[in-house]
Amino acid sequence: xxxxxxxxxxxxxxxxxxxxxxxxxxxxxxxxxxxxxxxxxxxxxxxxxxxxxxxxxxxxxxxxxxxxxxxxxxxxxxxxxxxxxxxxxxxxxxxxxxxxxxxxxxxxxxxxxxxxxxxxxxxxxxxxxxxxxxxxxxxxxxxxxxxxxxxxxxxxxxxxxxxxxxxxxxxxxxxxxxxxxxxxxxxxxxxxxxxxxxxxxxxxxxxxxxxxxxxxxxxxxxxxxxxxxxxxxxxxxxxxxxxxxxxxxxxxxxxxxxxxxxxxxxxxxxxxxxxxxxxxxxxxxxxxxxxxxxxxxxxxxxxxxxxxxxxxxxxxxxxxxxxxxxxxxxxxxxxxxxxxxxxxxxxxxxxxxxxxxxxxxxxxxxxxxxxxxxxxxxxxxxxxxxxxxxxxxxxxxxxxxxxxxxxxxxxxxxxxxxxxxxxxxxxxxxxxxxxxxxxxxxxxxxxxxxxxxxxxxxxxxxxxxxxxxxxxxxxxxxxxxxxxxxxxxxxxxxxxxxxxxxxxxxxxxxxxxxxxxxxxxxxxxxxxxxxxxxxxxxxxxxxxxxxxxxxxxxxxxxxxx
Amino acid sequence: xxxxxxxxxxxxxxxxxxxxxxxxxxxxxxxxxxxxxxxxxxxxxxxxxxxxxxxxxxxxxxxxxxxxxxxxxxxxxxxxxxxxxxxxxxxxxxxxxxxxxxxxxxxxxxxxxxxxxxxxxxxxxxxxxx
Numbered sequence: 001x002x003x004x005x006x007x008x009x010x011x012x013x014x015x016x017x018x019x020x021x022x023x024x025x026x027x028x029x030x031x032x033x034x035x036x037x038x039x040x041x042x043x044x045x046x047x048x049x050x051x052x053x054x055x056x057x058x059x060x061x062x063x064x065x066x067x068x069x070x071x072x073x074x075x076x077x078x079x080x081x082x083x084x085x086x087x088x089x090x091x092x093x094x095x096x097x098x099x100x101x102x103x104x105x106x107x108x109x110x111x112x113x114x115x116x117x118x119x120x121x122x123x124x125x126x127x128x129x130x131x132x133x134x135x136x137x138x139x140x141x142x143x144x145x146x147x148x149x150x151x152x153x154x155x156x157x158x159x160x161x162x163x164x165x166x167x168x169x170x171x172x173x174x175x176x177x178x179x180x181x182x183x184x185x186x187x188x189x190x191x192x193x194x195x196x197x198x199x200x201x202x203x204x205x206x207x208x209x210x211x212x213x214x215x216x217x218x219x220x221x222x223x224x225x226x227x228x229x230x231x232x233x234x235x236x237x238x239x240x241x242x243x244x245x246x247x248x249x250x251x252x253x254x255x256x257x258x259x260x261x262x263x264x265x266x267x268x269x270x271x272x273x274x275x276x277x278x279x280x281x282x283x284x285x286x287x288x289x290x291x292x293x294x295x296x297x298x299x300x301x302x303x304x305x306x307x308x309x310x311x312x313x314x315x316x317x318x319x320x321x322x323x324x325x326x327x328x329x330x331x332x333x334x335x336x337x338x339x340x341x342x343x344x345x346x347x348x349x350x351x352x353x354x355x356x357x358x359x360x361x362x363x364x365x366x367x368x369x370x371x372x373x374x375x376x377x378x379x380x381x382x383x384x385x386x387x388x389x390x391x392x393x394x395x396x397x398x399x400x401x402x403x404x405x406x407x408x409x410x411x412x413x414x415x416x417x418x419x420x421x422x423x424x425x426x427x428x429x430x431x432x433x434x435x436x437x438x439x440x441x442x443x444x445x446x447x448x449x450x451x452x453x454x455x456x457x458x459x460x461x462x463x464x465x466x467x468x469x470x471x472x473x474x475x476x477x478x479x480x481x482x483x484x485x486x487x488x489x490x491x492x493x494x495x496x497x498x499x500x501x502x503x504x505x506x507x508x509x510x511x512x513x514x515x516x517x518x519x520x521x522x523x524x525x526x527x528x529x530x531x532x533x534x535x536x537x538x539x540x541x542x543x544x545x546x547x548x549x550x551x552x553x554x555x556x557x558x559x560x561x
Numbered sequence: 562x563x564x565x566x567x568x569x570x571x572x573x574x575x576x577x578x579x580x581x582x583x584x585x586x587x588x589x590x591x592x593x594x595x596x597x598x599x600x601x602x603x604x605x606x607x608x609x610x611x612x613x614x615x616x617x618x619x620x621x622x623x624x625x626x627x628x629x630x631x632x633x634x635x636x637x638x639x640x641x642x643x644x645x646x647x648x649x650x651x652x653x654x655x656x657x658x659x660x661x662x663x664x665x666x667x668x669x670x671x672x673x674x675x676x677x678x679x680x681x682x683x684x685x686x687x688x689x690x691x
Contacts, residue, residue: 115573115624130629131573204575204599245578331578335652335672368672369654370625450581457582461676470673483654560598 027052027060027072034062036073041395051076052397061356061397065305067298067410068398069356070321075394079107080352081359082384083160083325087112087137088371089490090497091147094137097374098152104378105385110160110361111148112136113170118205120166120546123494132491135371136162140498140543142536145173146180154183159190160235160325165207167194168216169545172532175228180537189230191281191325194220195237197258197436200558201445202244207546210437212553215524217262218269223529225266225276232281234262235325241445242285243331245453248296249413251285253420254445256303260421260432263312268433273312277319286352286360287329288344294400295409297324297355302414303421325359326352333368337469338482341365346383353387354400360384366482373484443561498541505539513538514548521552566683567615569597569606571634574624579650583621583679590680603630603637610643617686618643622651628660635665646686650674 031037031051041049051073054060062072071077084106086097098109114136116128122140123132132138139145149159163170171192175185196213199206206213217234224233238246238255246254259280266276284300287293304322308314328348333341342365349362362380364372372380388394400406421432427444428435439445459465466472487493513535520531528549535545568584570577577599587594595613597606610618620634627649635647646667653661653669661669668682 115575119573121573127573130626131624134625204577243578245582369652450585453578453582454585457586461586467673471675481655483656558598560596 023063024054024056024058024060026063027054030060030062030072034072034077036076039073039076041076041392043392049395051395052401053399054402058402064309064317064320065302066321067302068401070301070323070358072397074356074397075353075388076397079388079394080357081108081158081325082106082381082388083108083110083158083359083361084377084381085110085112085160085162085327085361086372086377087114088135089133089137089487090494091137091139091144092150093133093487093490095148095150095152097377098149100374101377101381102152102157104381106381108158108160108359109152110162113161113163114138115205117170117542118163118165120169120207120542120550122541122543123491123498125543130491132494133487134491138490138494139170139173140494140541141501141539142173142177143501143539144497145170145177149174149177154178154181155187155189160193161191162193164193164196164199164203165205165213166542166546167192167196168220168528169532169536169542171220171233172529173536173542176533176536185228187230188228191232191235192220192224193235193237193283194233195235195258195283197261197440198237198240198254200440200556201241201254201258202246202449203240204558206556208550208553209556210440212549213556214265216528216549218265219527219529221262221266221276222269222271222527224279225271229279232279234279235281235283236262237283239283239285239327241449242287243329244449245456246449247452248287248289248292249416250420250448250452252296252300252303252413253417253424255282255284256300256307256417257421257424257432257436259304260307260312260425261436262433263308264431264433267312273308273314274316274319277308277312277314278316278321280323281358282322282324284324284326284352284357285329286326286348286355286357288332288348290347290351290354291400291406291409292413293348293351294355295406295413297326297352297357298398298401298406298410299414299417300324301356302410303417323358325361326355326357327361328352328363330363330367333363333365334467334469335368335481337475337479338365338368339479340469341368342379342383345380346387349383350387350391350393353393354398356398366484369481370484373482376482376484443559446561501539501541509538510535510540510544513540514544517545517548518552521549565593565595565613565615566617566619567595567597567606567610567613568619568621569601569609569634570599570621571601571603571606572622572624572626572630573600574622574626575599576621576623576651579623580621583619583650586676587680587683590676592680592683603633604641606634607637607641607643610638610645611641615645617645617683618647619683620647620649620651622649622653625652627651627653628657631661631666632664648683648686650679
């Protein structure tokens with residue numbers, strides 16, 4: 001398979017593919033049909049602003065290949081979703097934080113699960129000791145899901161679930177709970193992260209080996225495509241790849257490689273590409289190198305659109321459009337002089353907005369030390385509101401488009417990421433899915449990421465890369481570390497909650513549901529979502545469902561390199 | 562002088578950026594470094610420390626579970642009659658440092674600690690006098 005752009009399409013300039021499709025006249029037509037058609041923009045001093053600036057023949061937002069954004073007038077049509085990521089302790093505690101976020105003007109919520117939940121381990125398992133409710137909320141059964149989303153209108157508030165290995169089990173609990181509360185599954189809007197490939201590459205919260213894990217991803221995509229038109233069953237995530245130390249080009253390449261792998265997976269399951277691709281979404285890091293980040297989002301959109309059209313035959317423009325959530329870079333936060341982190345988060349959030357994000361989480365200044373306090377999380381949300389409502393940057397789409405610097409950087413990252421994509425696809429003999437699996441198996445991804453992390457850290461240690469408060473501008477009297485005291489009783493409280501559920505449920509019903517799950521798991525042609533939803537309704541735990549499947553699928557142990 | 566170091570991850574904490582980087586930087590500094598890989602039990606860490614005859618064990622924890630897991634590793638080392646210093650790297654709030662030191666941790670390296678400081682501290686920890 002020859003990669004890059006199909007013959008006849010590209011203008012090749014210095015080895016870099018540059019495509020010019022947009023035309024101002026086409027854009028005007030698209031703009032006039034957009035929700036922003038009658039909008040008026042002006043600076044603080046009254047200078048009138050166009051919705052976009054560009055030349056007659058240049059690229060335009062809302063037009064293929066979407067380098068400049070997926071909507072003709074971007075934020076004039078629709079502001080990004082201010083989706084704050086939260087989770088700690090027990091479900092009722094996290095539910096209260098969700099309510100605080102919505103009361104403070106947050107427009108979406110995103111759930112952080114604790115380590116045991118992420119690894120499919122119950123709170124009363126010995127391996128969970130000390131970790132229950134610590135890095136996120138503990139979820140064991142559908143009862144926890146009910147408390148987690150209690151009182152939130154699930155037909156209007158979209159929810160995102162940052163869960164991967166047990167994603168299908170948690171998704172089943174979420175759907176069953178919503179239906180028990182009278183909300184039809186077709187009404188549910190939200191996102192399941194469900195990106196298992198990056199777990200083997202960067203985040204390391206895997207349970208089963210890659211191929212059976214991909215079967216679960218397939219089942220969720222097929223189920224959501226058929227029954228839940230508003231749902232995004234997959235959020236293909238570069239965030240963790242970047243946090244683990246990759247460069248910007250690696251973040252783009254590895255994430256898009258995973259994205260194309262899932263496209264191949266769904267096609268193998270018999271879904272036409274335009275049936276599911278419009279519901280795919282992405283999740284990128286918003287790091288501190290401002291212009292590189294803007295260029296990164298621009299080139300990611302361009303590559304996705306081009307490949308989806310040229311290589312995967314997508315015809316629906318929504319399949320070409322790369323939609324993404326961004327989160328400011330946790331790894332850029334410093335434990336030293338933590339107040340400086342406010343500035344870092346604001347700059348990173350601005351980069352995400354300049355880069356055309358559809359959704360954004362801003363980290364809190366205290367997160368180098370601790371899970372965010374309610375006050376710190378509120379300031380992080382306010383940071384987005386300042387950008388959205390005070391700075392006026394929302395008036396003009398892709399305001400940095402046309403900058404010699406940003407366009408050149410976009411082309412360079414496009415070139416670098418494309419080379420990596422071609423390498424992965426070649427490893428797979430023309431299949432990105434097989435290439436990703438092979439490069440997981442032989443440690444190629446982890447090796448590249450670890451090398452980049454090492455180069456970065458060595459530069460910091462040598463003082464070649466400055467980090468304020470860490471290797472430069474160090475204070476004599478350091479500020480005390482902010483520590484958000486989590487409820488120390490939370491772990492015991494969660495074990496009591498789980499014991500109550502175990503005591504009240506019907507063991508026969510659980511056993512039957514798990515037997516059915518095991519039977520379905522053994523037949524790889526069966527979709528596991530119905531059996532998982534039955535198990536959820538029987539109050540089976542996440543750990544029970546995952547162990548049942550592990551008996552069929554096996555467990556993954558990474559090779560030590 | 563510390564020459565041979567075991568770097569370990571215990572519990573469910575999958576964060577390995579720091580551990581990968583420190584492993585390589587310590588090797589650059591001339592140390593022999595053995596890395597356990599992720600998701601180890603305290604007992605398996607102690608066993609490896611004995612089998613590999615290391616001078617020191619370095620535990621990387623970023624999950625916030627240090628108050629639970631570090632004492633378990635110390636117990637496992639004692640049970641295995643492995644009397645080498647244990648140091649901890651990762652996110653340990655200042656308020657927890659005293660507790661860990663009282664439990665027997667020889668040194669704690671928080672985020673942003675310079676490599677020079679880490680190496681000089683490790684070299685000052687004499688495994689025999691511990």
